């Protein structure tokens with residue numbers, strides 16, 4: 355699939371702050387990066403360094419105090435612009451977005467396609483079930499799937515509306531080590547096959563290296579390093 359050049363993600367000198375009881379806390383500052391369409395990047399860093407805050411700002415859940423976030427030609431956030439989350443073409447796979455227990459795997463995948471005709475929803479769900487290697491599991495409910503299978507369905511659900519950018523926050527943290535290692539490689543293949551631009555957050559360096567084309571190391575709300583990953 356040819357990546358769309360128009361969908362480069364850019365963060366330029368972004369500042370994000372939280373207002374709390376003890377005044378304003380600047381969680382992310384002078385944060386800049388560029389991620390070309392079709393590329394996978396991973397933000398790595400210790401707890402509290404601001405990884406989730408960056409993802410939440412890109413998704414539109416936190417305002418930006420200074421700087422600019424853009425996707426292609428469109429400004430998503432700046433000190434004066436705040437596009438609502440549903441208009442950003444940004445998909446998410448966050449821990450808190452679990453599958454709906456009362457919907458089948460196929461219905462979960464089709465959930466974000468409710469405005470499309472039923473036929474188109476079925477076809478897209480079928481295509482994504484195949485992409486994540488669960489072609490036979492469309493009729494099963496989440497409790498009938500393993501943890502790893504549930505994560506693959508959650509990924510399929512996030513991919514279904516063809517977002518220009520997919521954000522993944524610690525997508526494997528609930529899984530055991532073996533499943534986690536296997537899924538890391540599988541998810542990279544799935545994202546690459548779909549030509550999906552993705553930004554992932556993790557604590558785990560091995561996971562970052564296995565998944566990403568670029569690894570960004572965060573420290574105290576800033577991007578300390580941005581390295582390309584060489585693959586043989």
Ligand SMILES: Nc1ncnc2c1ncn2[C@@H]1O[C@H](COP(=O)(O)OP(=O)(O)OP(=O)(O)O)[C@@H](O)[C@H]1O
Nearest residue numbers: 372374379381399400401402403404405406407408
């Ligand atoms: N809703 C909030 N209100 C106030 N401060 C917050 C809020 N969310 C996060 N913070 C603070 O912002 C900083 C960055 O938090 P963030 O969750 O982005 O870090 P993180 O790198 O994702 O951490 P972890 O790896 O533990 O998830 C921390 O100091 C945190 O305490």
